[in-house]
Amino acid sequence: MSISKKEGKLFDMQDRAILRALLQDSRKSFQDIGQEVGLSTTSCWNRIKRMEESGAIQGYTVKVDLAQLGYQDTVIVQVNLESHSDATLYEFGRVLETIPEIVEAYLVSGDYDYYIRIAVKDTRDYERLLREKLYKIPGxxxxxxxxxxxxxKKSDTPFG
Structure with missing residues (x-):
């Protein structure tokens, strides 16, 4: 049964079950995932390989508790730019990529141009980031x- 189609690749319920298992713990063995979703180890490996090759699986990572690393606060910053030229948008995005505390940034529609999620240690750290980095971005x-x-709620996927 086909659930979604991207560039001619079909992803069925078993593929999604595999993805859920990997999202829960990407270090699970193919054998464990296969048992969990009712597939042989080889079939599970083939499906994962196909999803990697298609780009549906883009990589493997770890989840980090930022508070445990000293980043106690999250700030959502809404930004309007003076100009919407391609050069301004490109340069703004390029600079955002250089600021480690920015963990997500979205170009959005509506009243603001960007929504930015920032991890900081506390309000003083955020004030420092504003003065030293964010407010120095032209435009x-x-x-x-x-x-x-x-x-x-925090999830990277609608089925995770």
């Missing part, structure tokens, strides 16, 4: 910062 017309009080 920012306006920004609005909101501290996250509690994370209610």
């Amino acid at each position: 920012i017309r306006h920004s609005k910062s909101t501290f996250v009080l509690r994370t209610l």
Whole structure:
């Protein structure tokens, strides 16, 4: 049964079950994943290989608790730029990539041009980041910062 199609590749319920297993623990063996989803080890390996080759699986990583590493606060920053030229958008995005505390950045529609998620140690660390990095980016017309009080849900996929 076909669930979705991307560039001619079909991903069925078993593929999605494999992805859920990998999202839960990407260090599981092919044998363990196969048992969990009702497939042989070889069939499971073939499906994972196909999903890697198609780009559906883009890599393997670890989940990190930022608070354990000293980053206690998350700030959502909404930004408006003075210009929307290709050069301005490109340069703004390029500079954002150089700031390690920025963990996500989105070009969005609506009242603001960008939503940026930033990990900081505390309010003083955020103030430092604003002065030393964010406000030095040319072309920012306006920004609005909101501290996250509690994370209610966090997932990289709609089926994870």
